[in-house]
Amino acid sequence: MSLEKQVRRPRQERSRATVEAILEATAQVLRRDALEGCTTAGIAKRAGVSVGTLYQYFPNKEAVYDALIDRLLDERVATRAALLARDLEVFDMGPATTMLIDDLMAVHLADPKLQHQLHRYEAASGLERLDRYQQRMRDIVASQLERYAEHCRPLDPQLAARILVHAVTGVIERMAREDPEMPARPEVRREVAALVAGYLSPSNPVALS
Amino acid sequence: MSLEKQVRRPRQERSRATVEAILEATAQVLRRDALEGCTTAGIAKRAGVSVGTLYQYFPNKEAVYDALIDRLLDERVATRAALLARDLEVFDMGPATTMLIDDLMAVHLADPKLQHQLHRYEAASGLERLDRYQQRMRDIVASQLERYAEHCRPLDPQLAARILVHAVTGVIERMAREDPEMPARPEVRREVAALVAGYLSPSNPVALS
Amino acid sequence: MSLEKQVRRPRQERSRATVEAILEATAQVLRRDALEGCTTAGIAKRAGVSVGTLYQYFPNKEAVYDALIDRLLDERVATRAALLARDLEVFDMGPATTMLIDDLMAVHLADPKLQHQLHRYEAASGLERLDRYQQRMRDIVASQLERYAEHCRPLDPQLAARILVHAVTGVIERMAREDPEMPARPEVRREVAALVAGYLSPSNPVALS
Amino acid sequence: MSLEKQVRRPRQERSRATVEAILEATAQVLRRDALEGCTTAGIAKRAGVSVGTLYQYFPNKEAVYDALIDRLLDERVATRAALLARDLEVFDMGPATTMLIDDLMAVHLADPKLQHQLHRYEAASGLERLDRYQQRMRDIVASQLERYAEHCRPLDPQLAARILVHAVTGVIERMAREDPEMPARPEVRREVAALVAGYLSPSNPVALS
DNA sequence: CATGAATGAGTTTTCATTCAT
DNA sequence: TATGAATGAAAACTCATTCAT
Numbered sequence: 001m002s003l004e005k006q007v008r009r010p011r012q013e014r015s016r017a018t019v020e021a022i023l024e025a026t027a028q029v030l031r032r033d034a035l036e037g038c039t040t041a042g043i044a045k046r047a048g049v050s051v052g053t054l055y056q057y058f059p060n061k062e063a064v065y066d067a068l069i070d071r072l073l074d075e076r077v078a079t080r081a082a083l084l085a086r087d088l089e090v091f092d093m094g095p096a097t098t099m100l101i102d103d104l105m106a107v108h109l110a111d112p113k114l115q116h117q118l119h120r121y122e123a124a125s126g127l128e129r130l131d132r133y134q135q136r137m138r139d140i141v142a143s144q145l146e147r148y149a150e151h152c153r154p155l156d157p158q159l160a161a162r163i164l165v166h167a168v169t170g171v172i173e174r175m176a177r178e179d180p181e182m183p184a185r186p187e188v189r190r191e192v193a194a195l196v197a198g199y200l201s202p203s204n205p206v207a208l209s
Numbered sequence: 210m211s212l213e214k215q216v217r218r219p220r221q222e223r224s225r226a227t228v229e230a231i232l233e234a235t236a237q238v239l240r241r242d243a244l245e246g247c248t249t250a251g252i253a254k255r256a257g258v259s260v261g262t263l264y265q266y267f268p269n270k271e272a273v274y275d276a277l278i279d280r281l282l283d284e285r286v287a288t289r290a291a292l293l294a295r296d297l298e299v300f301d302m303g304p305a306t307t308m309l310i311d312d313l314m315a316v317h318l319a320d321p322k323l324q325h326q327l328h329r330y331e332a333a334s335g336l337e338r339l340d341r342y343q344q345r346m347r348d349i350v351a352s353q354l355e356r357y358a359e360h361c362r363p364l365d366p367q368l369a370a371r372i373l374v375h376a377v378t379g380v381i382e383r384m385a386r387e388d389p390e391m392p393a394r395p396e397v398r399r400e401v402a403a404l405v406a407g408y409l410s411p412s413n414p415v416a417l418s
Numbered sequence: 419m420s421l422e423k424q425v426r427r428p429r430q431e432r433s434r435a436t437v438e439a440i441l442e443a444t445a446q447v448l449r450r451d452a453l454e455g456c457t458t459a460g461i462a463k464r465a466g467v468s469v470g471t472l473y474q475y476f477p478n479k480e481a482v483y484d485a486l487i488d489r490l491l492d493e494r495v496a497t498r499a500a501l502l503a504r505d506l507e508v509f510d511m512g513p514a515t516t517m518l519i520d521d522l523m524a525v526h527l528a529d530p531k532l533q534h535q536l537h538r539y540e541a542a543s544g545l546e547r548l549d550r551y552q553q554r555m556r557d558i559v560a561s562q563l564e565r566y567a568e569h570c571r572p573l574d575p576q577l578a579a580r581i582l583v584h585a586v587t588g589v590i591e592r593m594a595r596e597d598p599e600m601p602a603r604p605e606v607r608r609e610v611a612a613l614v615a616g617y618l619s620p621s622n623p624v625a626l627s
Numbered sequence: 628m629s630l631e632k633q634v635r636r637p638r639q640e641r642s643r644a645t646v647e648a649i650l651e652a653t654a655q656v657l658r659r660d661a662l663e664g665c666t667t668a669g670i671a672k673r674a675g676v677s678v679g680t681l682y683q684y685f686p687n688k689e690a691v692y693d694a695l696i697d698r699l700l701d702e703r704v705a706t707r708a709a710l711l712a713r714d715l716e717v718f719d720m721g722p723a724t725t726m727l728i729d730d731l732m733a734v735h736l737a738d739p740k741l742q743h744q745l746h747r748y749e750a751a752s753g754l755e756r757l758d759r760y761q762q763r764m765r766d767i768v769a770s771q772l773e774r775y776a777e778h779c780r781p782l783d784p785q786l787a788a789r790i791l792v793h794a795v796t797g798v799i800e801r802m803a804r805e806d807p808e809m810p811a812r813p814e815v816r817r818e819v820a821a822l823v824a825g826y827l828s829p830s831n832p833v834a835l836s
Numbered sequence: 837c838a839t840g841a842a843t844g845a846g847t848t849t850t851c852a853t854t855c856a857t
Numbered sequence: 858t859a860t861g862a863a864t865g866a867a868a869a870c871t872c873a874t875t876c877a878t
Binding site for chain 4: 846847848849850851
């Protein structure tokens with residue numbers, strides 16, 4: 001409506017669009033050429049800008065990767081929020097279990113090639129950021145375990161959460177690498193649920209021994 | 210007796226010793242400086258040879274890493290053989306489970322820093338070799354599951370083996386990264402066993418549903 | 419009265435203010451970040467304008483430095499004029515000597531960091547402009563030497579002026595770099611005067627030999 | 628004689644020759660293209676080697692400049708040693724004065740273009756190294772002044788040395804820049820001697836005032 | 837006039853690999 | 858066979874300058 005908006009917007013929007021183009025180009029190059037094939041020149045070319053422009057918005061190449069990871073983690077949080085909004089009760093295990101499984105599945109089913117490369121990038125710096133993210137997930141799971149303690153065998157919530165998050169993440173990640181379609185299959189979801197349910201169940205053989 | 214032998218032997222032995230020195234030097238550099246700090250010059254220096262010598266025994270740097278990975282996997286096989294030789298029966302679960310857990314633990318407790326870097330290297334080529342190794346493990350586990358089918362809930366051995374290997378590997382690897390001591394603790398071993406036992410148990414809630 | 423005037427004036431003044439802001443910003447950045455840290459972007463930011471504006475008033479970065487040097491030399495001329503207005507007679511040497519010393523001291527005591535960086539800039543182009551300025555100083559000194567020839571040993575005014583200007587400038591500049599306070603100390607001023615006086619004095623040992 | 632020597636030497640000599648070639652090439656490029664035109668690629672090309680070779684012997688470009696400066700200062704020391712070996716007694720001023728003047732002249736008459744560029748390079752890092760060198764010169768001059776105190780007016784040796792070194796250096800450097808031939812002229816040498824002698828002389832007007 | 841996003845040539849530096857000795 | 862000097866392609870990053878808005 002106002003002319004003012006029309007005057008100011010283009011600049012801010014152009015910047016935003018450029019940043020967006022750079023991030024998207026980086027994702028594409030990472031998917032196509034992997035970490036070792038991802039150069040600032042390549043990113044810039046694919047984004048349709050010059051290297052200089054890239055460095056106008058990011059202090060260095062790592063910062064671009066970092067932005068991409070931040071964005072990914074933000075999407076995960078959004079995904080989780082959406083899942084929590086639903087009220088799923090599966091396998092009589094309470095929403096925690098379900099959420100955990102579906103969340104992790106959703107998380108790793110999206111753009112697996114890009115995620116693999118970003119994961120490799122993070123591995124260079126000790127995976128600190130991803131570990132911090134997993135820590136948060138673990139806390140959520142642990143608190144859910146406390147809440148549903150009566151349905152579970154006696155256990156240490158922190159340790160159990162650790163085991164569960166690591167186990168489920170491990171299964172999904174590795175399966176997705178072998179075949180991106182596999183984690184989505186119903187029998188796989190069922191078996192993952194069995195892994196979690198069996199571990200927590202009061203009838204777990206180890207618990208009884 | 211013959212001079213020939215005296216001349217030849219030392220050479221072959223020296224060659225073997227040189228290869229050994231290069232591999233050991235590579236392992237040391239990887240542990241200390243990670244993948245990005247591991248250069249052929251650095252390896253050669255640490256091994257006490259020249260770069261030229263390195264290229265006399267290996268066609269390129271990747272071949273050195275590959276040899277190191279081969280060696281690692283060979284050690285794993287040896288470890289597994291040793292474990293199979295013992296006749297452990299824990300948690301009434303049959304040797305398969307026990308072996309799986311102990312094997313994977315042993316495997317990941319040994320030289321975690323080196324393993325992490327080699328894993329990162331493998332990740333560049335899609336982890337093909339490690340996946341092939343895991344395939345072999347999976348086959349062993351699957352056959353064991355078939356043998357002990359009567360003690361388990363009804364399940365697809367291939368899929369169950371996949372789930373188990375991925376889950377246990379995931380737990381151990383990630384825990385070892387956080388704290389190399391953790392996987393060795395008795396309560397952790399117990400919980401991992403619970404994960405496996407609960408999953409396979411005929412009383413698994415999912416199986417009953 | 420007329421609107422035109424009201425419109426024009428502010429612009430001219432604003433232009434002047436902008437140029438001033440750019441020069442002052444350049445001086446600040448040079449003092450803080452030295453020649454290598456002085457970028458057009460940095461200058462513009464500090465001046466509170468955009469790079470484009472900088473290029474509206476200066477054809478290129480060198481022109482900004484040049485303007486700053488011109489300004490500096492103009493200030494020196496003003497300083498000298500002020501000194502000449504005074505009628506100082508120190509050490510019975512005539513105003514030339516005194517002026518020379520005080521001028522050079524004043525000149526190098528003001529903003530030594532900025533001067534050092536501008537001097538470095540000038541050095542790239544062979545210090546032509548500063549040399550031309552020193553030529554003018556030399557002419558003044560030479561004419562004074564002729565005027566006060568009777569108080570001096572016999573000498574070639576042009577050569578003596580050259581020696582004196584170079585010597586005094588050299589002493590002051592280098593001392594200021596070591597410690598900006600040093601040239602202002604009375605004992606230093608006294609020794610510099612001794613240098614000049616001894617050189618010119620009829621009792622100079624070389625003159626007598 | 629020995630074969631051993633013949634076997635080992637070539638390598639060491641080749642390295643030395645390469646370093647030499649790089650340093651000489653750097654000097655040439657500095658003289659021709661000044662600091663701003665001196666790139667690692669340019670140096671390497673002129674030296675007839677590749678950039679990689681340059682970086683095999685020097686950690687970075689600055690190190691090449693540093694080596695060149697070290698060499699220059701070493702030459703100065705050698706020059707001074709040679710001068711001290713002679714027993715010059717000029718103007719009844721003792722060897723200190725003479726040495727100072729001749730040393731500084733020799734120093735600045737050699738390769739003035741290269742020296743100018745190296746001086747500019749040093750200026751970026753605050754001229755620390757050159758200052759340290761001048762400090763050493765100052766100490767020598769100060770001790771000489773103490774030794775010949777009876778021939779001089781009463782003075783503070785440290786301050787006087789500072790004044791003298793700065794003054795003479797300033798004169799020579801600036802003159803050499805205007806015209807490299809000038810400092811070598813006998814009348815200039817004479818006037819510089821007059822500057823030093825007049826300053827130190829017991830008949831200095833300032834001393835008497 | 838002012839803006840600041842975009843440009844891209846140009847620099848330094850690295851490191852796997854080769855090859856003359 | 859061993860050596861290590863030499864190679865050079867390739868990568869990250871800078872910054873003066875332009876120009877559409």
